[in-house]
Amino acid sequence: PTAAPAKRRDSVRSRMYDLIARRFLATFSPPSVTAVTDVRLVVGDSAFAATGRAQIDPGWREILPEHDPLKALPPLSEGDVVPIQELRIVEERTKPPPLHSQGSLLLAMQRLELGTKSTRHEILDLLFRRQFVSGRSMRTTAAGRALVDALAIYGPDLASPEMTRHLEDRMTAIAEGHATLDEVVGESRRALHGVVAELRSHRESLSRWLKDATWLEKDYGPCDACGEGRMTRRRARNGWAFLGCSRYPACKHRMRLNGLGQRLPWELREAETIPIAMPATA
Numbered sequence: 001p002t003a004a005p006a007k008r009r010d011s012v013r014s015r016m017y018d019l020i021a022r023r024f025l026a027t028f029s030p031p032s033v034t035a036v037t038d039v040r041l042v043v044g045d046s047a048f049a050a051t052g053r054a055q056i057d058p059g060w061r062e063i064l065p066e067h068d069p070l071k072a073l074p075p076l077s078e079g080d081v082v083p084i085q086e087l088r089i090v091e092e093r094t095k096p097p098p099l100h101s102q103g104s105l106l107l108a109m110q111r112l113e114l115g116t117k118s119t120r121h122e123i124l125d126l127l128f129r130r131q132f133v134s135g136r137s138m139r140t141t142a143a144g145r146a147l148v149d150a151l152a153i154y155g156p157d158l159a160s161p162e163m164t165r166h167l168e169d170r171m172t173a174i175a176e177g178h179a180t181l182d183e184v185v186g187e188s189r190r191a192l193h194g195v196v197a198e199l200r201s202h203r204e205s206l207s208r209w210l211k212d213a214t215w216l217e218k219d220y221g222p223c224d225a226c227g228e229g230r231m232t233r234r235r236a237r238n239g240w241a242f243l244g245c246s247r248y249p250a251c252k253h254r255m256r257l258n259g260l261g262q263r264l265p266w267e268l269r270e271a272e273t274i275p276i277a278m279p280a281t282a
Contacts, residue, residue, distance in 0.1 A: 033056040034056065
């Protein structure tokens with residue numbers, strides 16, 4: 001316990017102290033006893049399930065209560081008929097999983113056994129420095145997506161978690177004395193020889209692939225319409241390049257590009273502009 005009076009501690013320190021003290025005292029408190037009720041309800045041909053929790057003895061929860069209160073079900077017996085109070089038809093769409101943050105990606109790498117505790121941060125730092133990802137939510141850049149697509153075609157083994165995990169396991173075997181350095185180096189060379197040869201044979205195609213992706217993602221400054229997105233180069237169906245807001249489809253602001261790369265209003269007639277040819281990709 002701290003000897004400092006509570007009135008002399010700021011609110012953040014007081015809340016932190018309160019949490020630590022409650023957690024410490026909860027470890028010496030009796031168990032919490034909760035009754036759990038699982039109910040299966042049948043309405044016509046459809047079955048529904050419900051779960052209720054009722055607190056019998058709070059135990060340690062009296063000192064460290066949960067944020068979500070327990071919800072109990074009314075007393076029920078098998079075969080009871082209960083009235084239907086409300087019927088609702090809710091139509092929703094599935095939502096994509098949230099983008100990775102650095103913390104969630106580190107946890108995913110740990111779960112997949114990719115890298116070590118000391119190298120995982122270095123891997124993420126390398127992705128940012130090479131501009132394969134950007135932002136706090138770690139959005140992939142066009143160059144990053146192009147690299148993944150290229151490796152999926154020309155070097156799928158190199159990009160697979162299994163190969164990285166195997167190499168990590170072999171390095172652990174060296175540290176534990178179950179394998180020698182020469183054995184593991186020889187295995188790695190044999191495994192990577194074919195992959196590297198395949199990548200070298202398509203060096204020019206890979207270089208153009210990444211260069212085209214970088215060219216497309218050039219930043220032309222903030223969007224004049226919404227003020228939140230960035231104007232980046234995009235490709236039209238006819239192959240022409242134009243500028244579009246990065247917040248599309250929330251913001252559909254777009255502009256034309258002339259032969260000098262200057263921004264022009266989209267309403268300008270096509271005859272008055274010179275389209276910019278997209279870089280050719282073999």
